[in-house]
Amino acid sequence: MPQVETVGPLDESVGYMLKRAATTLRSALDATLRPLDLSVPQYACLELLGQRSGLSNADLARGAFVTRQSMNGVLRGLQVRGLVTRPVTAPSGRSLPGQLTPAGRRRLRIASAKVRSVEKQMLAHFSPAEQGRLCRDLTACISALSPQDVGGLIEA
């Protein structure tokens, strides 16, 4: 069994390492959030609602990189557990603005702390300046792959 220890040039491929880093982070987050009965998309949904209340299902889907259908399922799960609320009828148009309940806000506070702890661990050997640089590098990668608008913050 060759054990793929060193697959060779792949270790020098930014794309490969990017996927690898994302997978590793995803696993770490998953393990951290499991005790809270939260999946990563569920946490993302809470975090988004915490930062901007009243986001619609479609807004949340875009923010969490999933489809509206998937986010709908996530949102329903959070709703039946009393962590978020949505009006039964749309106050305007068809979009149903979501909001955190007090319980949701409490859960988010705990989850957010754990997530930030994981992120801190991931960046343990990075200075604040290096963190900012890495963040800008990743942003540059994103904008280079999406010629059109990627969020309106780069490609000025």
Next chain:
Amino acid sequence: MPQVETVGPLDESVGYMLKRAATTLRSALDATLRPLDLSVPQYACLELLGQRSGLSNADLARGAFVTRQSMNGVLRGLQVRGLVTRPVTAPSGRSLPGQLTPAGRRRLRIASAKVRSVEKQMLAHFSPAEQGRLCRDLTACISALSPQDVGGLIEA
């Protein structure tokens, strides 16, 4: 519809941008490989076999960040299309060493060129030194999140 253009502090979260970059790259790769009738895991499988012939199903699964079961399905798909071959009986133990067929090698050559083109586009504004730095940064992130062995090439 708030449009989540600027979700706020999330744009400064390395974790968030990491997932975003990986998702964007995945989409770009998917679009590039679709004309070749290859999914990203299928391409990863071919690439791994191209760089190291004789890898077993379990080896490939580890290299592509999926489970053995998933990789098995991928491998079967590639087998029936005549791109890879596996012996019917194991020459040693239970592992079945996979190999690229000439057709598989041809397909890989095309796919690999397209993938590298996407990667080049992603890193268009990066100097070789900056690419190496980004790669090392990502590697540091990975090793910081996995205290144990992550492949045997870092954490020396």
Next chain:
DNA sequence: GACTATATGTCAGGATACTGACATGCCGCA
């Protein structure tokens, strides 16, 4: 006022990946 375009929420179907479990085949050790 009618019509098109866009955006939203929702339903159905299919593809994909994972967890759990099992049988089989090596290796190390008593």
Next chain:
DNA sequence: TGCGGCATGTCAGTATCCTGACATATAGTC
């Protein structure tokens, strides 16, 4: 020699996500 530990390949069931499609509500245009 017999045994447990470990790795591999495989099967079944489940969960998740995506593509395609539809009905509805708003905004813009003539």
